[in-house]
Amino acid sequence: MLNTKNLSPDNLSLFTALCLSFPVSIAFYFISFHWIDSLITFIIVFILSFFLIRFVLNEFIYRKIKVIYKYIYQTKASQREEMYYQYILPKKSIEEVGADVEKWAVQQRAVIDDLKNNERYRREFLQNLSHEIKTPVFAIQGYVDTLLNGALENKETAKKFLTNTSRNVTRMVDLINDLDEITKLESGEQTLHKVKFTIQDAIRETYETLANKAQEKKITLSIKKGCEQPVEVLADKEKIQRVLINLVDNAIKYGKADGFVNAGIYRTDDKNVLIEITDNGCGIAEDHLPRIFERFYRTDNVRSRNTGGTGLGLAICKHIVEAHQQSMIVRSKPNIGSTFGFTLDKG
Ligand SMILES: Nc1ncnc2c1ncn2[C@@H]1O[C@H](COP(=O)(O)OP(=O)(O)OP(=O)(O)O)[C@@H](O)[C@H]1O
Ligand SMILES: [Mg+2]
Incomplete structure (x- = not known):
């Protein structure tokens, strides 16, 4: 049985040419009653229609598909790709091309999901980072301003504020060290001993x-x-x-x-x-x-x-x-x- 699902352009042209030349030659036989004429008609119609259909398929449909392929792979055709377009692609059935495009679409969806996740992760990371830095920096700013605005005169208050300032500076240093360590671990910069x-x-x-x-x-x-x-x-x-x-x-x-x-x-x-x-x-x-x-x-x-x-x-x-x-x-x-x-x- 002919599998019409996976026909390549050549097979499709062959199949359609046969479908055309058969009835035409039979009709010709009933007109002329010469089976040789009818056979010649069959051969001529078959050859002409085969090449015509193949030409139309390749020139119009496959040219369009080639453009789609170029788009989905987003490349300027290199020599290897040219070979692909010339010899491999024409042998593919429309279904196979469809499956390739679907596979590409799934890949693209995964890439987009990844990008979205990375974007969410980056946004959350920056929000968290600014929040973590804001807390000690604002505290330090508050203590320093109060000290400059007169609290320095009172030795006890000054000492208390400076202790708090130092605690917040330590917190920021810890945060920077932790981030530094994570970055080094992530980039594989740190070797294990x-x-x-x-x-x-x-x-x-x-x-x-x-x-x-x-x-x-x-x-x-x-x-x-x-x-x-x-x-x-x-x-x-x-x-x-x-x-x-x-x-x-x-x-x-x-x-x-x-x-x-x-x-x-x-x-x-x-x-x-x-x-x-x-x-x-x-x-x-x-x-x-x-x-x-x-x-x-x-x-x-x-x-x-x-x-x-x-x-x-x-x-x-x-x-x-x-x-x-x-x-x-x-x-x-x-x-x-x-x-x-x-x-x-x-x-
Ligand atoms: N043993 C635990 N029991 C209950 N909750 C925990 C425990 N360990 C971690 N957590 C939860 O997991 C969160 C993350 O822990 P993680 O050690 O990463 O951060 P942290 O302790 O808040 O800060 P850091 O360790 O940077 O000083 C904590 O804030 C806490 O909510
Ligand atoms: Mg912890």
């Missing part, structure tokens, strides 16, 4: 660094029972320390008073180690979870606004872990607590 070290030691060091902060909220910092046995990992120790500090700092910041922070260390398989930091704090609602690792993203939670963080901590953690070709996970339930984890290569 992988060494073997015991992950429990790194966790204990982190606990020591944050002991005062935990003390203020009477939060106990510990390693889970059964996870004390030393496990070696192969990673950039300094950067992993940064991840641990961010996660434990969050666990304390968003943890409840008299609560706990627990670290679990598990060998998932021969190659990987999973490290989890669990708290019994305020937790995170499910709809926030997918966005929690985005830059500047913070939950609406009033406490997270009051803690003075910039919302860059988890974004930095994710970048560091992904630079190690590993991944981060989060599990959380409001008012029950959160678990943040990441995997590392076994040492």
Whole structure:
């Protein structure tokens, strides 16, 4: 059976020429009753109509399609493309051309979606950035103006204002350093210095660094029972320390008073180690979870606004872990607590 769906211009011309020459030659036979004349008529009509139809198809329809192809690939025809237009395209059926155009349309839609997302991301990023910078800069401006307008005379007030100014300057410096680190991690500028070290030691060091902060909220910092046995990992120790500090700092910041922070260390398989930091704090609602690792993203939670963080901590953690070709996970339930984890290569 002739498949009319995938006819190329040549096939289509052949098919139409046959359809034309058959009835014409039969009609001619009934007029002349000479089968040789009728055969000659068949051949002449067939050849003429075949070339005519093929010419019309190629010249008019394919020329138009060629223009569409040029548009969708947006190129000035190079030599290879010329060959494509000359030899490959004419063999394609209209359906195949249609499928190509549809594929191109899907690709373009994906590109447009990407551009829209990037645009949204860029807008949100700039909004967040200006908001984060505005707060300390306006505070500094307020303190300096008050000092210049006479508060300098009172030594005690002056000292208080300068302390506040210094705190806001520190906040801006922290923000700039965090952004700088993220940019370097994103551009792959920072190389990893992988060494073997015991992950429990790194966790204990982190606990020591944050002991005062935990003390203020009477939060106990510990390693889970059964996870004390030393496990070696192969990673950039300094950067992993940064991840641990961010996660434990969050666990304390968003943890409840008299609560706990627990670290679990598990060998998932021969190659990987999973490290989890669990708290019994305020937790995170499910709809926030997918966005929690985005830059500047913070939950609406009033406490997270009051803690003075910039919302860059988890974004930095994710970048560091992904630079190690590993991944981060989060599990959380409001008012029950959160678990943040990441995997590392076994040492
Ligand atoms: N352990 C946790 N429990 C509850 N909420 C958390 C926890 N860790 C993170 N979050 C939520 O995720 C948000 C993003 O955390 P992230 O560490 O990126 O920013 P931050 O702590 O607000 O600021 P930064 O770490 O830059 O000082 C936090 O603002 C908080 O809302
Ligand atoms: Mg944080």
